[in-house]
Amino acid sequence: MNRSAIEQGRFLSPSTEDERAVVEAVEKELLIAGRWRPATDGHQLPVHDPSTGEVLCHVADAVPADAVAALDAAAAAQLGWAKCPPRERSDILRRAFEQLIARADELALLMTLEMGKPLAESKAEIVYAAEFLRWFSEEAVRIDGRYAVAPNGQGRLMVMKQPVGPCLLITPWNFPMAMGTRKIGPAIAAGCTMVVKPARETPLSMLALAKILSDGGLPDGVLNVITSSTAGEVTAPLIADPRLRKMSFTGSTEVGRTLIAQSAHQVLRVSMELGGNAPFIVFDDADLDAAVEGAMIAKMRNIGEACTAANRFLVAESIAADFAERLAVRMRALKVGRGTEPGVQVGPLITAKARDSMRAFVDDAGQRGGRVLAGGDALDGGGYYYQPTVIADVDPGARVFREEIFGPIAPIASFSSEQEALAIANSTEYGLAAYVYTSDMRRCFRVVEALEFGMVGLNQGIVSNPAAPFGGMKQSGVGREGGREGIEEYLETKYVAANV
Ligand code: NAP
Numbered sequence: 001m002n003r004s005a006i007e008q009g010r011f012l013s014p015s016t017e018d019e020r021a022v023v024e025a026v027e028k029e030l031l032i033a034g035r036w037r038p039a040t041d042g043h044q045l046p047v048h049d050p051s052t053g054e055v056l057c058h059v060a061d062a063v064p065a066d067a068v069a070a071l072d073a074a075a076a077a078q079l080g081w082a083k084c085p086p087r088e089r090s091d092i093l094r095r096a097f098e099q100l101i102a103r104a105d106e107l108a109l110l111m112t113l114e115m116g117k118p119l120a121e122s123k124a125e126i127v128y129a130a131e132f133l134r135w136f137s138e139e140a141v142r143i144d145g146r147y148a149v150a151p152n153g154q155g156r157l158m159v160m161k162q163p164v165g166p167c168l169l170i171t172p173w174n175f176p177m178a179m180g181t182r183k184i185g186p187a188i189a190a191g192c193t194m195v196v197k198p199a200r201e202t203p204l205s206m207l208a209l210a211k212i213l214s215d216g217g218l219p220d221g222v223l224n225v226i227t228s229s230t231a232g233e234v235t236a237p238l239i240a241d242p243r244l245r246k247m248s249f250t251g252s253t254e255v256g257r258t259l260i261a262q263s264a265h266q267v268l269r270v271s272m273e274l275g276g277n278a279p280f281i282v283f284d285d286a287d288l289d290a291a292v293e294g295a296m297i298a299k300m301r302n303i304g305e306a307c308t309a310a311n312r313f314l315v316a317e318s319i320a321a322d323f324a325e326r327l328a329v330r331m332r333a334l335k336v337g338r339g340t341e342p343g344v345q346v347g348p349l350i351t352a353k354a355r356d357s358m359r360a361f362v363d364d365a366g367q368r369g370g371r372v373l374a375g376g377d378a379l380d381g382g383g384y385y386y387q388p389t390v391i392a393d394v395d396p397g398a399r400v401f402r403e404e405i406f407g408p409i410a411p412i413a414s415f416s417s418e419q420e421a422l423a424i425a426n427s428t429e430y431g432l433a434a435y436v437y438t439s440d441m442r443r444c445f446r447v448v449e450a451l452e453f454g455m456v457g458l459n460q461g462i463v464s465n466p467a468a469p470f471g472g473m474k475q476s477g478v479g480r481e482g483g484r485e486g487i488e489e490y491l492e493t494k495y496v497a498a499n500v
Helices: 003-007 016-024 064-083 086-102 104-115 119-142 178-190 203-215 231-239 253-264 288-304 317-332 352-367 418-426 441-450 486-490
Strands: 030-032 035-037 044-048 055-060 146-149 156-163 167-170 194-197 223-225 246-250 269-273 278-282 310-316 371-374 389-392 409-415 433-437 455-458 491-498
Touching: 016 055, 016 104, 030 064, 030 203, 044 203, 055 203, 064 156, 064 194, 064 223, 064 231, 086 104, 086 119, 086 178, 086 203, 104 119, 104 203, 119 178, 119 486, 167 178, 167 231, 178 194, 178 203, 178 246, 178 486, 194 231, 203 223, 231 253, 246 253, 246 486, 253 269, 278 288, 278 418, 288 310, 288 317, 288 409, 288 433, 310 317, 310 418, 317 371, 317 389, 317 409, 352 389, 352 409, 409 418, 418 441, 433 441, 441 455, 486 491
Parallel strands: 167 194, 167 246, 194 223, 246 269, 278 310, 278 433, 310 409, 389 409, 433 455
Antiparallel strands: 030 035, 030 223, 044 055, 146 156, 156 491, 371 389
């Protein structure tokens, strides 16, 4: 690999040799008890490049026995790890943060190859992911408790925080690095050991992160990684194992529901970061230029494959046509292509299935009266490309409004009053993110308070921030990641009634 090219950030237009080198550099085996080893039966799982559909490489395909071995390692390491001084845990995270930043170009190329997003977006994700490590390196040394005189003066109340214990962390493919550091960061900071299972489509970023953490001094067994094509089969015995104390999952609401049901058996502590169906509301008093700009970010970040992606554009009647036309102009101008090519803004979707689901959304919206103003079709060729699409006059009953799109389609409907906008916005089982554009201060507070969503972007198209609590209401999840709240998910509260 051309090291100096990486160090100088020259992966703007990587060669085939650069691509091969970053893939070859990744460990492809399971990380269990500090050792890289193949899956028990030697099976391997192919990793594909979504821009071509071709196989990039193979990684180990774990079976349930491997997962149990990973939990054995996590359970064995737990006691010692909990005793590791907070400053040492903090330093390990800090070193990993520095490594991610130093190697951002190379890690971004790896991510683009397995996930498809443009290089600039992959690099932004590496930085975002690294920031969780920095944030939690700072949180590790600030875990504290409480001391109080009992109200009757007869005793003392002491409250202490301790690590929850071994965790199972399951991550999705859309943010292969950041969804990992958002869980691994607080688990390390709190003193928990873990078994991590990344998505089958994007195991490489997680394997690269695991190597960085173990090279940075993380003791053997604290972080164990199992890659597998049989997610349900390998995680089930862990969820049923009394040594496991917590599960943190990011993924679809459908799988989340199944995991919550499974975890009920041993009343496992869970954090669930699930799907979204974000409304993007533009009132008639909004700055329209800013709203269109925000819409582009909220819709097109990550090719629309984000849980926080704007899923339903709700625009005041008097400006709806103008907004739709301006958005269509911007969407038509986007450059679609392989994420490694210079100037590309929209990469391929993750699978052929994802691309085909875009077709179905557009067909359904069209049958219900929606008008396609931009895009509306897949692109020919081997990759899973779909054109950036704008649909106006969408019937709120259309599938594209009711379901999570997870792709580059912007459906627009209009509303005639604030009450109507709020009623449509809240009429979903999801409650992750919402966006509001208005210049009326009173309306800001009224609307923000009435929205049943865990996060609101107020006159801005992005909510993600490692220093803020990320998470959803209703069927978008349970718990929060990031912010001061993030570490609490990995801490147990113990109260001591002291007779002194
Ligand atoms: P997914 O199909 O639910 O998969 C997520 C993870 O769960 C993957 O690692 C998957 O493994 C694993 N999995 C699937 N079935 C399982 C089972 N029965 N038992 C245990 N694990 C299982 O979701 P995805 O398609 O990867 O990700 C997209 C979804 O994630 C969207 O709904 C999006 O909104 C959501 N998301 C939410 C947030 C948030 O913070 N709220 C952030 C990002 C994404 P395999 O890959 O092997 O199937």
